[in-house]
Amino acid sequence: MLHDFLLNVDNVVADLSQDRPRLGRSSTAERVADILRDRISEGFFQPGQRLSEESISEGLGVSRNTLREAFRLLGHERLLDHRLNKGVFVRLPSAEDVADLYRVRRVLEGAALRRAPSEEALALIKEAVLDAERAAEQDDWQGVGTANIRFHQALVSLNGSPRIDEAMRQLLAELRLVFHVMENPRAFHEPFVDRNRALVGLMESGQPEKAAAYLDDYLDQAERLLIHAYEPNR
Template structure:
C-alpha cells in the first residue's frame, strides 16, 4: 500500500488546476488496472489525499464513484477497501467480454488500430522476456482494450475500462501470475496475425475459445479442487 500510494505523487500533474473527483477516480482506476492495488487492501484517505494533493471530500467522492463501479467496498466504521471478487463475478465478466470482444474482431481492423494492438503485443513480449509478469498483465489489459475499441463506441470503451479494472482484481487470485499470463502472450500474437490477415470469422472463433480457457483457469484458481 505504501509504495502504491507514494507512486501516486507522479500523477498530481494530471489533475490540473481544477482537480475533480472524476479525475481522481480515473487515476485510481488506472492504478487498479495496472495491478498496484490488491483485493482486500484498505485505502488510506490520509495517504492518498497527501499523495495527490486533493481534499478529503474530493477523494471520498472518487471512492463513491469507484464503489458504483464495483471496484471498492465501503465497510461501516472500517473504511474503504479494494473489492474482493467472487467466482460468480468471474463468470459474469467473461460473459460480457465475449459479447464485446468477439463482436469487435468480426470487424476488419484498419492499419491505425492494428498498430495499437501490435504495440500491446510487443509490450507483453518484452515484459515476458524479463519475467515482469505484472507488466505482462498490464499489456494484456491494454491489448483487450484496443480490441474493444474496434467497435468504434465510446460507451463500449468506457464499459470495457471498468470491466478490465475488475478483471485485474481477479488476476490477483493467481499465486503465480506467470501461470496465468505466459500462455496468452503467444495467443495474443496468434490472434493479431489472424486479424492482420483479415480472417475475421476465424479470429472471432479463436478469441471465443481463448476467453473460455482464461475463464476456466481463473475459476480453478478460486477452487483448485473443483
C-alpha cells in the same frame, strides 16, 4: 491465495504524486476515480488492501471530500468495498463475478473482431503484444498482465464507441483484481502472450470470423483457469 502486498505511506504519496498533472486545473471526483481505476488496472492496488484517505489525498493533492466521492464512484463499479467503521478496501471479485465478466467480454470483443481494424488501431494492438513479450522476457508477469489488459482495451476500441471503451475500462480494472487469485502468475499469463500474437495474425490476414472463433476459445480457457483458482475458497 492472494499475494501479500503492502504499500507504505511514503510509497503511495510518491507514486500518486506523479499522477497530479492528469487532474488538470480542477481535481474532480471523476478524474480522481479515473486515476485510481488505472492504478488498480496496473496492479498498484490489490484486493483486500485498505486505502488510506490521508496518503492518497496527499499524493494526488486533492481534498478528502473529492477523494470520498471518487471512492463512491469506484464502489458503484464494484472495485471498492466500503466497510462500516473500518474504511475503504479494494474488492476481490467472486467466481460468479468472473463468469459475468467473461460473458460481457465475449460480446464486446467478439463484435470488435468482426470490424476491419484501421492501421492506427492495429498498431496499438501490436504494441501491446510487444510490450507483453518484452515483459515476459524479463520475467515481469505483473507487466505482462498490464500489457494484456491494454491489448484487450485496444481490441474493444475497434467498436468505435466511447461508451463501450469506458465500459471496458471498468470491466478490465475489475478483471485485474481477479488475476490476483492466481498463485502462479507466469503459468496463467504465459500461454496468452503467444495467443495474443496468433490473434493479431488472424486479424492481419483478414479472417474476422476465424479471429472471433479463436477469441471464444481463448476466453473460455481463461475463464476456466480463473474459476478453478477460486474452487478451494468456495
